[in-house]
Amino acid sequence: MGAALANPDKTVLLLIGDGSLQEVPQVISSAIRHQANLKMLVLNNNGYEIERAILDNYPYNDIASWNFSLMQRAMGSSRDGIRVTNYGELGEAFIEMRKDRAFQLIEVMLPQGDGGKVMKEVGESLRFD
Ligand SMILES: Cc1ncc(C[n+]2csc(CCOP(=O)(O)OP(=O)(O)O)c2C)c(N)n1
Numbered sequence: 001m002g003a004a005l006a007n008p009d010k011t012v013l014l015l016i017g018d019g020s021l022q023e024v025p026q027v028i029s030s031a032i033r034h035q036a037n038l039k040m041l042v043l044n045n046n047g048y049e050i051e052r053a054i055l056d057n058y059p060y061n062d063i064a065s066w067n068f069s070l071m072q073r074a075m076g077s078s079r080d081g082i083r084v085t086n087y088g089e090l091g092e093a094f095i096e097m098r099k100d101r102a103f104q105l106i107e108v109m110l111p112q113g114d115g116g117k118v119m120k121e122v123g124e125s126l127r128f129d
């Protein structure tokens with residue numbers, strides 16, 4: 001957000017997890033209000049996946065299910081957030097977001113538990129039980 005405001009000539013791409021954005025959702029409102037040239041990719045995998053990779057099956061890694069794409073309108077934008085569920089839709093969303101410099105939220109729906117090999121290894125290496 002700071003990078004976008006400090007560099008109005010540039011487009012800033014922000015990647016954020018669903019759990020992280022639930023801690024600072026007001027950043028969406030601020031970006032819209034200050035007309036930040038910010039494109040926000042929300043990686044929605046239904047919870048704290050990295051924490052699950054460290055310690056599986058603990059309920060504190062589950063979070064409320066939010067529809068992040070609806071939040072763009074709710075927080076003052078005159079356009080919709082975009083929710084995508086496959087590569088084709090993601091490609092279309094990228095084309096759409098590059099059309100102008102306005103704030104755009106793209107919510108990428110990912111399967112829970114699909115963090116991949118590296119995340120698994122990192123999680124296991126951080127285990128201390
Ligand atoms: C300000 C702050 N609060 C809490 C944490 C603890 N924390 C580390 S990872 C994590 C959850 C990450 O979940 P998400 O953003 O959905 O990413 P995922 O691993 O699912 O891709 C949290 C809350 C943190 N690192 N920083």
Ligand SMILES: [Mg+2]
Binds near residue numbers: 017043
């Ligand atoms: Mg997550």
